[in-house]
Amino acid sequence: MANMKKIAELAGVSLGTVSHVLNGTARVREPLRKRVLDAVRLTGYQPSQLARGLRRDKTNLLAMIIPDILNPFFPGVVRGAEDVAFANGYRLVLCNTDNDHGKEVMHLNALRTYLPSGLIVIPSDFSDLTAQTESYRRAGAAVVCIDRLPRNWIGDSVTINNVDGAANAASYLIGLGHRHLAVITGPLHLTNSQDRLKGFRRALKQAGLELMPGYMQEATFDRAGGYSKTKILLKMVPRPTAILACNDLIALGALLAIREEKLHCPDDISLVGFDGLDLTETTSPQLSSVYQSPYQLGAAAAQLALDRVAQKDAPAKHIVLKTELRVRDSVAAPRPDSEAIHTTPRRKSRSVAS
Amino acid sequence: MANMKKIAELAGVSLGTVSHVLNGTARVREPLRKRVLDAVRLTGYQPSQLARGLRRDKTNLLAMIIPDILNPFFPGVVRGAEDVAFANGYRLVLCNTDNDHGKEVMHLNALRTYLPSGLIVIPSDFSDLTAQTESYRRAGAAVVCIDRLPRNWIGDSVTINNVDGAANAASYLIGLGHRHLAVITGPLHLTNSQDRLKGFRRALKQAGLELMPGYMQEATFDRAGGYSKTKILLKMVPRPTAILACNDLIALGALLAIREEKLHCPDDISLVGFDGLDLTETTSPQLSSVYQSPYQLGAAAAQLALDRVAQKDAPAKHIVLKTELRVRDSVAAPRPDSEAIHTTPRRKSRSVAS
């Protein structure tokens, strides 16, 4: 490959001049400038990101650490980040942790030696990441945590309003007349799970309802988790008339369990998911869900990281994105016979922002 | 961060010795060796991948170019590649092309300057990539094309047996008694689309059936494509009794169109998808599909790339993975009244490998 030296020769100028032209780091007289640019075009020269990175102590790479790209929520996040990165001349290095903190630390340590400009992390759990990320910051790299936060996190972050999102969904169900609401949370060591539960609790409290013992089940954020916990819920007496599943995969598992128990959603039991993935549109019944935009989450994170690169010591930013309850066919008023009180049933209402 | 010089000082040896210990490039006497290793442990030293890459003319990065991580087929591919990469100390740089050849070329050119050891590409279309990839090969990087192949591709590749997969599905439908089979292909400038159509045609021919005019529709590989083309198919006279959708998203769109036309799958029309994504299990009816393993595709590609790095001039390898027809609820024998000939209906058969 061509390098700067060759360009310099071809253009009949010195190495420094080539660099100046390329980086606009000094005013170069037009004829020389043109000769350099011509040589660049002629050879298709592109500067070595490696050498440049070595010299500048920073590359145009953005490191991104996520739990698992196979979880349908994350591709959107990655894509959002990649688009913003690409638009600004950055590339994404992607790593999966499988929610394994050990793997996360390995990636964190390994990636640093590529001197990325920024690091976007969806933490594997609530472990403190300060030590690891601090070394990035010392190296001049921006660090942004998204979706959930590690213990003691005070740096930049992008999350969604989990509390309001969940509260909204629960309130909606309560408004339909439900009094026996159950919740299947994600792993409670994740801050987003905690917050969704908090929102659910808040809505119940506001309505003067109690969370019955056993009506709160903690599951993994996947179909299997939703399936098994729903099986438990459906056996309880009294059986809940509505379930808030704290993500869509859990809701999907719940739907399967409900179907398997020969119950009908929404007639026997209402179901609301969280995330609003595409797949909620193709189940039957179509799944109601608290929508959030994974793309926006990733894009905002990448933008925040790039901003931080430019403005090293602005105060930490905490972006909180909105959610939107999308009501579809999986919710209905409870059966009259299953409740003493019966409020007017509403169905097919449109979006309710939170 | 600590660097080799510091380690050398701390261990009281020379720079070269440190390098030798770290890379096993020369036998170093135990006491010295130990002192170096201790210094490394003490400082948490990690070699700069940038400097190393610059010197070696090659990094531990694997570049991966895919159409769109939002398409649910690709995350599996990426994950397979990442796992193999990670296990061998490599990291993945991920880029999306949106099937835009221009964007693809930009990525191709930009990524090269990071000197990745390998490049895994899912081509955006049938454009010739030889020029671009040749420059990778000259730089000593392995190039592997997967899923579909660009024009004139003679290098390493990993694909699936698209022809047999599609033929198998069509034969199965024919075996059920269907005589009016339609196919919705993907974009026909993609080799996988071409091959699936080829397989479909072969099965028809073998059964002495003809592909009726209009029964072959070309769509984009997404829900919208499947939806609109199915609408067309359902209006035809005679209406096809079975549709082979050349990927699952198309099948999903088809299902929606069928539902919207107040028809019933599989009673009125049988439907088979391609890919066997998770979402085929949660539709109703559950979607039959020609399964392939995206994870294996990605993993094989990464492995092939790493093998190639080790064995630069072994002959090009073309790995072809198998598919497996997964029969679920979306297929049935055609209605007796819709066909003169009526073969014995079969349902719920298990997997049929191809």
Add this chain to the structure above:
DNA sequence: TTGTAGGCGTTATCAG
């Protein structure tokens, strides 16, 4: 405005 030269952290060559 342009050229020169030192050095970023490694690896690899070559003496000792």
Add this chain to the structure above:
DNA sequence: CTGATAACGCCTACAA
């Protein structure tokens, strides 16, 4: 077996 030392390609003072 160990230690200097010269690149790798680029950026950036600093000198001209």
